[in-house]
Amino acid sequence: MGNIFGKEKPLKEVLRENKRMINRAIRELDRERAGLEREEKRLISDIKKFAKQQQMGSVKIMAKDLVRTRQYITKFIEMRSHLNGASLKLQTVKSHQALAESMSSVAKAMVKMNKAVNVPAINKMMQDFARENEKSELMQEMMGDAMDDVMDAEGNAEEEEMVVSQVLDEIGVSFGEEMQEAPVKGAGHGVEEKVDDGPKPVGVG
16 A cells, blocks of 8 residues: 555555454444444334334334344344454554564574674684683693602602501501510520520530
8 A cells, every 4th residue: 555655665564554443344334233232222122112002003114113123233243243353353463563673683683783792802712711721721731740759759658658558557556566576586696695695615635
């Protein structure tokens, strides 16, 4: 659809105009139906009145009018239902159009964002980060090894003594007792050697 200048109207404006026309038609149908319903009540009242007066000719004529009036009321109800259906369809189209506009906006934003992102720069940044992180981890490992060496050098003697004590405890030998028994045995053996190997008296002829 276009206006007198040949410019096409936006879909949103077209939908709004059609929705407005449908709502106006529904209001007119409601007014007409309300008038027919009032006419229906009047005819029923008149039919009862003339029936009491035994004027059956007038009753038959008004009965035909009542039937036609009720038929028109039914038609107006059907027309209103059709207009409501059309209004719902327009609302659905409007919702789809709003969804399409939203998706289009999101797509444009994503395109701008992708254009703004410098992929080679990000790749270089990640490579630099990985390289520097590897250097940092290597440096930390070297410093840790150096600290371990220092701590091992300071604590080796004490640790070795603790290990020996634990081993002797496991086999049921006290380190102090073992050290005491060793010189006693050595001393006894030395005495026996002195007794056995000492100089014997030699007789003089």
